Amino acid sequence: MKQRVNLYLPEYRPQLELMSLGTVVTLFVVLLLIVIGVRIGLTLQGSVDQKRLVSLQDNINQKQSLANELTQALKDRNEDPQLLAVFAGLQDTLQDKQRLKEALEDRENLKSTSFSLMLQELAQQHQDDLWLTRISITEDSMIFDGQALQPESVPQWVSRLGGTQYFSGKQFDQARVFRQERALLFTLSTSRGNEAGGQQ
Incomplete structure (x- = not known):
């Protein structure tokens, strides 16, 4: 009877290493830099948007304030009796001239x-x-x-x-x-x- 003896022990078998320690460290550093860059970009964009929002809000507030002032001025406006009298006189004159023209x-x-x-x-x-x-x-x-x-x-x-x-x-x-x-x-x-x- 024939027997085979395997002298190739498991510890001597080649093992497949997916990533070495250096590769892992490099990948981690790259990912960290990417995250930091994205974070900085979002922060800068948020700051620009925030400034634009503040500017628009100030503009809206100014226009609202102006509209309120104009509305109040319109409510507080008083009719000038002299101008009303002149206007009434002009209307009467115009009507008289119109009647004269028709006659x-x-x-x-x-x-x-x-x-x-x-x-x-x-x-x-x-x-x-x-x-x-x-x-x-x-x-x-x-x-x-x-x-x-x-x-x-x-x-x-x-x-x-x-x-x-x-x-x-x-x-x-x-x-x-x-x-x-x-x-x-x-x-x-x-x-x-x-x-x-x-x-x-």
């Missing part, structure tokens, strides 16, 4: 409309034996001068005018009919204050 515009429109209507109705009431030589219209009066072939033509013509829209309700203050050489002249006049009804 003048209405008056101009009325005058333009009335004048054109009067001329139109005078043309419609034309008579062959009567004609006008002058028409004078002012703010206070209205005068018609003309000639007629027959004395009765004037009252007939005036009566026909009374049936028109413009002359309806109006009265002539004076009516003169007179002969000058061979012509029969007439003058009709009225003042605006004596006109009754109708347009002016």
Whole structure:
């Protein structure tokens, strides 16, 4: 029978060392330096952020203080009675001018409309034996001068005018009919204050 004798003892077997003492120390030192560096970086960043936060907070506080002052000043503001009186006077003046402008515009429109209507109705009431030589219209009066072939033509013509829209309700203050050489002249006049009804 054959037997084998192993003379290779376990203590002589090679052992695998993962890290030597020097490697462990080096790794520990490197890790320590990394931790210290990270710690310093975080501290510096925190300090910068803290300063920025403080600056923003101061800015907010200043603006809040200014807003409070302005709000208080607005609440405490008193209206100046002199300025209010001037403003009220200007408003009244502006309203008066506006009313005057509107009144003048209405008056101009009325005058333009009335004048054109009067001329139109005078043309419609034309008579062959009567004609006008002058028409004078002012703010206070209205005068018609003309000639007629027959004395009765004037009252007939005036009566026909009374049936028109413009002359309806109006009265002539004076009516003169007179002969000058061979012509029969007439003058009709009225003042605006004596006109009754109708347009002016």
